[in-house]
Amino acid sequence: MKNILIPTDFSSNAYHAIAYALNVFKCERTNFYFIHAYADEVYGPYHNVDKETFDKQKNSIADESEKKLNKLVIDTQTKTHNPLHKYEGISSFESLVDAINDFADSKNIDLIIMGTKGKTASSKITFGSNTVQVFKYVKCPVLAVPDQYDYSQPKKILFPSNYMLPYKRRELKLLDIMAGEFKAEVLSLYISDFEDLSLRQLDNKKFLEESLPNARLSFVRTGVHNRANAITEYIKENDIDLLVMVNSRHSFLEDLLYQSTIDKIGLSPTIPFLVMQNLPR
Structure with a gap:
């Protein structure tokens, strides 16, 4: 229930x-x-x-x-x-x-x-x-x-991550359940000019894989420029149905939210936007 x-x-x-x-x-x-x-x-x-x-x-x-x-x-x-x-x-x-x-x-x-x-x-x-x-x-x-978005079953879910912050299973559980129920592909987007990851990033990336067993998980990368623009462009170019981000201390999303409006940063998805909380409840 x-x-x-x-x-x-x-x-x-x-x-x-x-x-x-x-x-x-x-x-x-x-x-x-x-x-x-x-x-x-x-x-x-x-x-x-x-x-x-x-x-x-x-x-x-x-x-x-x-x-x-x-x-x-x-x-x-x-x-x-x-x-x-x-x-x-x-x-x-x-x-x-x-x-x-x-x-x-x-x-x-x-x-x-x-x-x-x-x-x-x-x-x-x-x-x-x-x-x-x-x-x-x-x-x-x-x-x-968004008010202009007509419902369609999410088949492609975008999950931007720099793999720097450790996730918690409880915050990833909802994403795993949704991806499994809709048989959706989850695209983990890494915004960087370099493919090499640190040991911390590799550990967090592995944890992400282990925590999403029901998702068809893929790892993709795009070059560095304005991160909000990179996310928006990827959504448009790849027919993404759902954007998912984690709000945690010192994360990119926290930086966005603590501006006066998200719009000043340029993040303007025209698709549903799921914010998961890595905060005490």
């Missing part, structure tokens, strides 16, 4: 992420939890009002959140009729990151699936601020789905 958490702000991008999630796990027994965190909707517009007005607005927004979640659950059940799936809505008076982390711990969530942008996101950016915050601070695997 899989436990999947899907944050929603009831935008079209959020509904698109739900549709993608239902397709990914259509043949598996899965609990889907739709979570709406509304603290920012309360504190943003109403932080300078008296307590009575604040409480009134808070209760109104909470009621509206519950109504929309109930409708979302009913609509999803009506449209899918999948006996393998169960749905539940969760309304939370917390920030998005806190709500997700608390719920992920309480329900032992396997994967978070969300849109790349929300209601107010500009068409010029790739990842909205909420998505970047979840990538950075949520201690659970996160799959972000």
